[in-house]
Amino acid sequence: MSYILTSIKQLLGLKPERPDKAKQTEAVRVVFESKKKEHLDPDYLREIEAAHARTRHRHKWRNRRWATLIVVNLLFVVSYSFDVQLVEGAMTASRVVGFHFADLNSALQVMLAFKQVVLNLVIGTLTVFVLWWLLGGRTFCSWVCPYHLIAEAAEAIHLRLAKRGWVRDYSFHRGVRALFYLVFALLALATGYTVYETISPTGIVSRALIYGPGVAMGWVLALLLFEVFVSRRAWCRYVCPIGITYGIVGLISPLRVTYNVESCHHEGNCRNVCLVPHVLDVTIRGRARELDTEIGADCTRCGLCVDICPTDSLTYKYKGLDKML
Amino acid sequence: MSEQTKPTKKAPRLSPKRREQNRREFLRSAGLAAGMVSVSLLGLAPLIGGANARLRPPGALKDRLNEQEFLASCIKCGQCVQVCPVKAIELAELDEGVGVGTPYIDARKQACDFSCDGLQCVLACPTGALTHDINYPAESRMGFARLSRPGACLAVRGQGFKGLARGPDYAGLLRYAEVDRWNPIPVAEHPYDLELCDLCVRQCPIEIRIAQCMAGEPPSGDPNQCPPRSAIALEPRGDGPGRIPVVKDGCVGCGVCEMICPPEPAAIVIDIEQTADSIS
Numbered sequence: 001m002s003y004i005l006t007s008i009k010q011l012l013g014l015k016p017e018r019p020d021k022a023k024q025t026e027a028v029r030v031v032f033e034s035k036k037k038e039h040l041d042p043d044y045l046r047e048i049e050a051a052h053a054r055t056r057h058r059h060k061w062r063n064r065r066w067a068t069l070i071v072v073n074l075l076f077v078v079s080y081s082f083d084v085q086l087v088e089g090a091m092t093a094s095r096v097v098g099f100h101f102a103d104l105n106s107a108l109q110v111m112l113a114f115k116q117v118v119l120n121l122v123i124g125t126l127t128v129f130v131l132w133w134l135l136g137g138r139t140f141c142s143w144v145c146p147y148h149l150i151a152e153a154a155e156a157i158h159l160r161l162a163k164r165g166w167v168r169d170y171s172f173h174r175g176v177r178a179l180f181y182l183v184f185a186l187l188a189l190a191t192g193y194t195v196y197e198t199i200s201p202t203g204i205v206s207r208a209l210i211y212g213p214g215v216a217m218g219w220v221l222a223l224l225l226f227e228v229f230v231s232r233r234a235w236c237r238y239v240c241p242i243g244i245t246y247g248i249v250g251l252i253s254p255l256r257v258t259y260n261v262e263s264c265h266h267e268g269n270c271r272n273v274c275l276v277p278h279v280l281d282v283t284i285r286g287r288a289r290e291l292d293t294e295i296g297a298d299c300t301r302c303g304l305c306v307d308i309c310p311t312d313s314l315t316y317k318y319k320g321l322d323k324m325l
Numbered sequence: 326m327s328e329q330t331k332p333t334k335k336a337p338r339l340s341p342k343r344r345e346q347n348r349r350e351f352l353r354s355a356g357l358a359a360g361m362v363s364v365s366l367l368g369l370a371p372l373i374g375g376a377n378a379r380l381r382p383p384g385a386l387k388d389r390l391n392e393q394e395f396l397a398s399c400i401k402c403g404q405c406v407q408v409c410p411v412k413a414i415e416l417a418e419l420d421e422g423v424g425v426g427t428p429y430i431d432a433r434k435q436a437c438d439f440s441c442d443g444l445q446c447v448l449a450c451p452t453g454a455l456t457h458d459i460n461y462p463a464e465s466r467m468g469f470a471r472l473s474r475p476g477a478c479l480a481v482r483g484q485g486f487k488g489l490a491r492g493p494d495y496a497g498l499l500r501y502a503e504v505d506r507w508n509p510i511p512v513a514e515h516p517y518d519l520e521l522c523d524l525c526v527r528q529c530p531i532e533i534r535i536a537q538c539m540a541g542e543p544p545s546g547d548p549n550q551c552p553p554r555s556a557i558a559l560e561p562r563g564d565g566p567g568r569i570p571v572v573k574d575g576c577v578g579c580g581v582c583e584m585i586c587p588p589e590p591a592a593i594v595i596d597i598e599q600t601a602d603s604i605s
Contacts, residue, residue, distance in 0.1 A: 080407050092426075093402035093451045100451050106400050110452055113397035118453035121400075173354040183362055191369065192397050193423040198368030199361070203401055207416060207426050211403055216419040216426075238354075239361055 004251050007297035011247045013174030016281045024289050031262050032286060045265060052310035061303025061316075065143050073146050076210050091146065091206035092197070093124060100124035104132070104249065105242040106203065109196055112188035129249060135301075137250020141236065141243055142275070142302035146209060147201040147220070151233060154224045158232050169232040174278065181241040201235060202242055233275055243298075250297035254319035257295040257306060261288040264313040270305035280305060283313075294319075368422035377421045379429035380580060380597055382414050383437060383465035384447040384455040389578065389600050390466075399454035401426030405446035411498045411509050413437045414446060430467075432580025432595055437467075439530045439579065440500030440509045442544050462530060463552035468578030469599035470525075470557065472570055478592040479522035480559055483566035486522040489513055490585050497584055499528060502537070512585065523559050525570050525582035525593050531556035557582065574601045 009016070021029075052058065075087040076094070088095045092106040102124030111117055132140055142148055161167040184196040197203055201223055204216045227234050236243060259282055266285040271277040279299045282288050294317070305314045339347070371377045378392065382405050386395040405428050406414045413435045414428045421427065428446070430437055439462040447455040459465055475481050491497065491512055498509035517524065526532055531552045534544055538551035554575030559568040570582075570593060578600060582593045 088407050088449075089402040089404040089451070090426075091402075093400040093404065095404065095449075095451070102400065102451060107452075110398055110400050114394065114452070116398070116453075118457070120451045120453065124451055170353060171350060172357050173350055176354040176358050179358055180361065183358075184365070187362075187365070192393055193369060193372075194397065194399075194401075195365050195368060195423060197401055198419075198423050198425055199365045203426060207401065207403060211406065211416050214418045219419065234357075238357060 003294055003296070007247070007251050010276075010279055010296045010298035011244055012178045013176065016278060020289075025291070027291050028261060028288055031291070035285070040265060045267060048265070048310045049267070049269070052308075057307075059307055061307050065302060066149065068143050069146070069149050072144050073206070073209055076206065080210050090203065090210055091144070092203045093121075099127060101128050101131075103202075103242070104128055105245040106194075106197065106200075108245065109184070109188045109194040112185055113192050113194045115192075132246055132249045133253050134255070136253045136255035137248070137297055138243060138246045138300040139250075139253075139255065140246045141240075142300035145202050145242070146205040148236065150205070150220075150224065151227060151236060154227045155233050158228045161228070162232075167229050170230055172231065172234070172238045174238065177238050177240070177244060180239050181244045184241050196241060200242070202240075236275055243300075247297045250299075253297070254321070255301060256317055256319065257299055257301060257303075258315055258317040259283055259288070259293045259295060260313045260315075261291055261293070262313075263311040264309075265311060267310075269308045269310075270314055273304040273308050275300055275302065275304075368425070371420060371422035371424065377417075377424070378597055379417065379421075380432055380468055380578070380595055382409075382428050382430060382446045382455055383439075383444055383462065383467060383577070383579070384450075384457075384459045385428075385467070386454060387456045387458055388466040388602060389468050389597055390603060395454055396424055396427060398452050399427045400452045402451065403428070404449040404451060405455060408441075408445040408449045409437075410441050410445070411435055411438060411500075430580060432583040433591060434584075435497045436580035436584035438499050438509070438528075438581050440498075442550065461550055461552075462534065462579070463550075463554075463575065463577060465577045465579070466600040466602060467580070468595040468597040469601060469604060470572045470576050470578065470582050470593055471596045471599075472572070472592060473594045474588070474590070474592045475569065476592075477588040477590075478570065479587060481562065481567045481569050481592075483568075484522060485518075485520045486524065486587055487516075487518050489516050490524055490587050499581070499585070502533070521559075521568065522587065523568075523570075524585045524587065526557050526559055528581050528585045529557050530579055530581055531575050531577060532558075574605050576601055 076090060078084060079086045079088055086097060091103055093102045100120050100123045102121055104125060107121055107125045158167060162169060187195040199219060201220045204220055208217050223235050264283060266283065270283055271280045274280050276298050279296045282293045306316060381389060381395060386398065403416055406416060413430050415431065417424045417427045417429055419425050447457060447459060472478060479486055493513050495513050497512050499512050500509040501515060504510060534550060534552050535555060537543060544550040552575055555573045556575040557570055557572050560571045562569050578595045580595045583591045583595050586593050
């Protein structure tokens with residue numbers, strides 16, 4: 001229950017709860033007490049990180065994720081250009097070997113604007129709901145969304161420029177994304193048009209890949225420039241309603257990243273690489289309440305934190321799978 | 326790193342600097358919200374006056390005049406584009422605002438000649454934006470043909486037509502049942518030799534179906550494919566040798582007449598402000 005509440009707060013962009021010592025379990029208290037006693041030498045920490053950086057698995061999940069994202073989007077492209085009917089359509093709605101798939105947010109926009117629902121859309125929506133429920137909800141964002149990949153490139157440029165002090169990251173209140181969600185839903189309902197789809201880079205990039213680029217890519221370019229020069233990953237962090245839609249699916253998803261406080265050194269590398277660092281606030285020294293904490297639904301399950309953690313304190317976990325096996 | 330963290334005090338007072346940061350972040354966020362919503366609302370602008378209105382695929386919310394419902398229900402996936410055998414359907418650009426990614430047909434470039442018979446685009450549509458309420462070409466209401474330049478019409482001028490209707494470089498396709506029952510071929514590979522130009526009538530998919538039904542060979546062997554009413558016919562003009570194409574209430578607005586018409590620009594075009602139902 002607290003997982004769902006924490007996740008909803010994250011999705012709404014509310015400030016995370018301050019640590020409450022009374023709610024910490026005894027085991028966690030013991031861990032933090034012992035951590036107070038042990039002084040970790042910075043050189044020792046650096047050595048652990050350097051050793052981790054040398055391992056072959058350093059980018060395991062990132063590479064798998066990029067491969068998945070590219071393959072999925074290529075399937076759309078190849079299906080159309082070579083007329084092999086595997087994944088017809090675009091990211092907003094498609095038919096995967098004949099089965100209807102509909103992006104949940106696009107489907108929602110259509111339902112709100114059109115105020116009628118045909119069976120095909122119900123089937124497509126349910127299929128995709130079950131798919132992303134099984135796979136983690138916002139997993140859609142980092143593992144499939146084509147805008148995510150180019151935004152990652154823009155982010156890399158932003159970070160490089162920021163390192164030299166040429167740009168800085170202007171943050172926004174994360175609650176603004178929840179506001180956008182509400183506004184775009186109300187606009188669809190009130191105007192009878194799918195207003196959000198006009199500016200959705202996910203739809204625009206997906207269609208550009210499949211049917212050829214057009215002027216609409218200019219808007220995507222503007223967003224990328226904004227992310228490079230003004231605000232890191234601004235679209236995904238502060239605007240995109242698709243993220244909230246899949247975040248809600250993720251509330252009940254069994255696929256989560258789990259944090260173990262015992263082995264953690266609290267260096268904060270995970271928060272530095274994270275698209276949604278607020279979900280990792282639990283990794284700040286003194287924040288954890290239990291030995292193992294499941295990272296909230298706003299997490300995109302991208303695995304960057306799993307990759308970078310030198311102590312394996314962050315791992316993927318499929319709830320219930322260990323019991324089944 | 327080695328510094329010990331002190332337990333934070335309850336309800337910490339924010340420093341003036343921190344408060345100023347929060348104030349700025351709030352203003353920035355309000356600006357982002359206002360800006361982003363304004364940009365998305367700009368998408369509604371092209372709707373004013375229907376400036377960018379276009380010919381839609383068959384079944385686009387049953388009747389062309391229900392454009393608003395069509396735009397509301399289209400999920401912009403392009404599955405209709407993918408199944409069209411003559412590649413008549415294209416996706417709209419950003420200049421259509423909220424219509425970005427919606428399907429349209431440029432009839433002069435490539436009209437829908439219903440060569441799939443089964444309305445593949447309608448079957449492919451996942452949201453019913455191309456409504457499943459229609460099953461046959463004759464039931465679609467895409468627009469209504471209109472002889473916009475009678476003076477340019479070869480039939481009106483009493484002229485015949487010999488050669489390629491749209492020239493050798495034209496990329497458009499049509500299905501000629503007498504050449505290939507199943508596959509559309511380039512119009513540029515199908516020369517005509519007509520004493521009086523009747524291309525708009527001759528190539529009209531509705532008229533072709535009527536003729537097939539009269540011959541006892543309905544498309545796909547399905548009598549339901551037979552259109553109930555005629556779409557276009559050449560009728561005598563009072564004086565002179567010419568005849569004039571008259572659009573009938575069986576016209577569905579598919580655009581083949583506009584596509585095949587030899588003069589440049591076409592003498593006959595599709596009026597998307599009308600459909601057979603609104604005419605009668």
